[in-house]
Amino acid sequence: MCVGCRERADASSLLRVVAVDGRAVPDPARRLPGRGAHLHPTTQCLERAERTRALPRALRVAGTLDTSALHEEIEGSGARTPPAPAGSERNR
Numbered sequence: 001m002c003v004g005c006r007e008r009a010d011a012s013s014l015l016r017v018v019a020v021d022g023r024a025v026p027d028p029a030r031r032l033p034g035r036g037a038h039l040h041p042t043t044q045c046l047e048r049a050e051r052t053r054a055l056p057r058a059l060r061v062a063g064t065l066d067t068s069a070l071h072e073e074i075e076g077s078g079a080r081t082p083p084a085p086a087g088s089e090r091n092r
């Protein structure tokens with residue numbers, strides 16, 4: 001189910017989203033561990049999910065999630081930045 005429009009859809013047509021360090025990151029390869037939410041890869045559904053706070057609720061995150069990576073993934077389809085694998089973040 002899409003957390004934006006709450007319509008049932010096939011998982012292959014939805015973008016998997018996971019929470020990493022307070023950020024909602026896209027997981028198109030469906031390889032990141034942890035709880036995932038599914039969203040139509042459209043600005044409409046992303047904005048609706050933000051308005052209804054569906055993402056933090058679906059991902060069981062207290063507070064808000066930074067969704068800028070999702071905007072980049074969905075709106076800037078040319079420049080895709082793969083999400084960093086969990087646990088591999090470097091300091092500096």
Ligand SMILES: [Zn+2]
Pocket residue numbers: 002003004005006007039040045
């Ligand atoms: Zn949707």
